[in-house]
Amino acid sequence: GENVEQHPSTLSVQEGDSAVIKCTYSDSASNYFPWYKQELGKRPQLIIDIRSNVGEKKDQRIAVTLNKTAKHFSLHITETQPEDSAVYFCAANSRSNTPLVFGKGTRLSVIA
Amino acid sequence: DGGITQSPKYLFRKEGQNVTLSCEQNLNHDAMYWYRQDPGQGLRLIYYSQIVNDFQKGDIAEGYSVSREKKESFPLTVTSAQKNPTAFYLCASSIGGAQETQYFGPGTRLLVL
Numbered sequence: 001g002e003n004v005e006q007h008p009s010t011l012s013v014q015e016g017d018s019a020v021i022k023c024t025y026s027d028s029a030s031n032y033f034p035w036y037k038q039e040l041g042k043r044p045q046l047i048i049d050i051r052s053n054v055g056e057k058k059d060q061r062i063a064v065t066l067n068k069t070a071k072h073f074s075l076h077i078t079e080t081q082p083e084d085s086a087v088y089f090c091a092a093n094s095r096s097n098t099p100l101v102f103g104k105g106t107r108l109s110v111i112a
Numbered sequence: 113d114g115g116i117t118q119s120p121k122y123l124f125r126k127e128g129q130n131v132t133l134s135c136e137q138n139l140n141h142d143a144m145y146w147y148r149q150d151p152g153q154g155l156r157l158i159y160y161s162q163i164v165n166d167f168q169k170g171d172i173a174e175g176y177s178v179s180r181e182k183k184e185s186f187p188l189t190v191t192s193a194q195k196n197p198t199a200f201y202l203c204a205s206s207i208g209g210a211q212e213t214q215y216f217g218p219g220t221r222l223l224v225l
Binding site: 031036042049098099100103105107 | 143145152153154155157160162170202209211212213214215216217218219
């Protein structure tokens, strides 16, 4: 089945700098890659997703890139702000009737 | 995600007791999921259901049971066989299979007395 590896597990950046989180997946048939943000004690919320027919997607300060050949996808946050501090999870699908497989998460701290 | 509700927000379990966590959605989603999250850890899949009256075990189903008698509801029972139930439990739903976005409920924190 699908296996998703996420790095780094923790990341600290200065406010205003960029943050990059990378995930690799194992199933070449995967075609849907969402990213979730989870603030302390709250539910994970979808922040951006990408499907395998595109290589990049942007939404304001957030972007996701996908390299199907290398089987990895990355989350890019520019001009980080303290409210970006949270745990971020990547995920990938596998066969169409099995649930998303999640990475173990990255705890991002933005230092003011 | 506002269409998924979980109750209660906090739940206390006594030794040897079964407890049931509620999950309801009004999004008309076919698929529903239960995840367990331990402090500082990721999401581990307990059970999932793609359609009413059908469900499958996830990675950590031992000590848990579910039912899916209605499309809107997917309750999770934590049985006395689950020896370490203290965790944050998240329910999610999606329109269909794993091609679709999952939306999460607010979670239930289960504590053992």
